[in-house]
Amino acid sequence: MPLVVDSKQESELLSRFQAGRQLYNACLNEAMKRLDLVRNSELYQVAKKLPRTKKKERGEAFKKAREQYRYSEYDLHSFASITSKRAKWIAEKVDSTAQQKLATRAFKASERVMLGMASSVRYKVPSRFRSMEGKSNKTGIRWKDDYLVWGKLVLQPILDLDNPVIRHGLESPVKYVRLLWRILNGKRRWYAQLVNEGLPCQKPQNYVSDGLIGLDLNVSNIAFVGDNHADLLPFAENVPSFTKEIAALQRKMQRSQRANNLDNFESNSSAKKGRRTVVKKGKVKKGKQSWKKSSNYLKIAAKKRELERRKTAYAKTQNRKVVNEILRHGKHIKTENVSVKGWVRFVAS
Numbered sequence: 001m002p003l004v005v006d007s008k009q010e011s012e013l014l015s016r017f018q019a020g021r022q023l024y025n026a027c028l029n030e031a032m033k034r035l036d037l038v039r040n041s042e043l044y045q046v047a048k049k050l051p052r053t054k055k056k057e058r059g060e061a062f063k064k065a066r067e068q069y070r071y072s073e074y075d076l077h078s079f080a081s082i083t084s085k086r087a088k089w090i091a092e093k094v095d096s097t098a099q100q101k102l103a104t105r106a107f108k109a110s111e112r113v114m115l116g117m118a119s120s121v122r123y124k125v126p127s128r129f130r131s132m133e134g135k136s137n138k139t140g141i142r143w144k145d146d147y148l149v150w151g152k153l154v155l156q157p158i159l160d161l162d163n164p165v166i167r168h169g170l171e172s173p174v175k176y177v178r179l180l181w182r183i184l185n186g187k188r189r190w191y192a193q194l195v196n197e198g199l200p201c202q203k204p205q206n207y208v209s210d211g212l213i214g215l216d217l218n219v220s221n222i223a224f225v226g227d228n229h230a231d232l233l234p235f236a237e238n239v240p241s242f243t244k245e246i247a248a249l250q251r252k253m254q255r256s257q258r259a260n261n262l263d264n265f266e267s268n269s270s271a272k273k274g275r276r277t278v279v280k281k282g283k284v285k286k287g288k289q290s291w292k293k294s295s296n297y298l299k300i301a302a303k304k305r306e307l308e309r310r311k312t313a314y315a316k317t318q319n320r321k322v323v324n325e326i327l328r329h330g331k332h333i334k335t336e337n338v339s340v341k342g343w344v345r346f347v348a349s
Contacts, residue, residue: 028106038069077100095139185304
């Protein structure tokens with residue numbers, strides 16, 4: 001739900017998010033240090049050599065290696081609390097429940113690296129740290145009397161009571177609240193997400209049938225066969241690509257970048273193309289460069305991001321319609337094990 005936020009409240013929210021971001025990065029850095037110690041320990045090396053058939057022994061060995069260097073979610077909670085108290089301004093801006101959730105978030109990111117699900121972690125810059133949440137609806141960030149309350153901050157939401165999903169959510173018990181921001185049309189908008197108990201709202205047209213469905217995925221469409229119906233549905237039908245608009249903005253950004261960073265590019269060269277002499281733009285010099293971005297460049301980049309956001313949002317909406325259509329004919333789904341990520345790389349190349 002969108003929130004009504006004035007300039008003073010937004011300034012306070014941004015300072016709290018800045019404190020949360022720095023605490024998250026500190027927890028993530030500590031988690032990766034402890035993970036490296038675990039990986040280099042003798043207990044971990046012994047556990048790796050155990051056969052996978054001995055699941056219980058292998059699991060206990062890995063557990064001991066993690067306990068030796070205090071690599072666990074709850075140990076990271078303690079680290080977050082100690083770090084916040086040492087940096088007094090973080091403890092003033094971020095409550096204890098939000099601190100614990102940030103530590104949990106950092107631990108799960110490092111755990112993905114440990115389990116081989118990710119190659120590295122990503123530390124957050126201000127533009128990529130966009131959400132914070134609490135652990136319950138009793139303290140910290142909470143929902144009270146149809147308002148979002150966080151300490152002395154009281155934010156009024158814009159409630160669309162005609163929307164059955166919003167109305168159902170407000171009538172359900174709230175477990176915890178997530179506060180986030182997004183950039184829409186170049187402006188920062190603040191939102192509250194309520195995580196509720198119970199069953200989600202189900203619209204009458206989006207019913208779910210108790211049947212068996214067979215799926216066949218393709219690059220651009222999906223075929224399904226049910227007990228009483230079969231169909232071929234396209235992915236993201238009629239999505240506006242904005243190809244020409246984005247390409248034009250990219251050319252503008254490139255011209256602005258070259259004009260403001262002449263030292264970062266090699267000199268232009270000329271070449272014969274038939275009877276004409278063509279000027280080839282110099283390539284970017286090797287090595288790490290510092291880039292100057294003009295206000296005009298930032299405005300153009302914001303326009304490009306907005307077009308890409310609109311394209312992504314429309315594609316998600318269309319694909320969710322495809323999911324609803326399939327679930328109308330059955331909820332027990334069987335499909336082959338294919339790599340969708342591999343298709344994405346294939347299409348991109």
